[in-house]
Amino acid sequence: MKKRACFSFRPRPGDPEQQRAWEILQTVPEGKKTAFVAGAILRSREEEALEQTLRRVLREELRTVSIHSPAGEETVPGQMLDFLAGL
Structure with missing residues (x-):
């Protein structure tokens, strides 16, 4: 006879x-709590895997991207930065 695993949650x-x-x-109805907890655990794992995949893809894509300031946009003069840093 197989023994069912038991888990208790005491916050x-x-x-x-x-x-x-x-x-x-x-708020989960009686008799559905086990399915709710199992679903939450599985969704959490799926979300973690998706996040890792997304981070990997973004890292790979960002390696090939170069970022430039928009044309015509003025840069802040060094003297102004020095003045602001002194405040």
């Missing part, structure tokens, strides 16, 4: 993030 009173999670969990 710490001084942890606002855990308290918020507990409040959200209390």
Whole structure:
């Protein structure tokens, strides 16, 4: 006979993030909490993987991009920067 895994969640009173999670969990109907928690864990992993992929793609693309100031835009003179730095 297989034994089912058991998990309990006891939020710490001084942890606002855990308290918020507990409040959200209390809005889930009885009998659906396990599915809710499982879905939340899986979505979290999917979001992490998506974020890593997005960061990798952006890094690769940014390697080939060069950024220039718009044509006709004036630069700030060094004397003005020195004056502002002295304030």
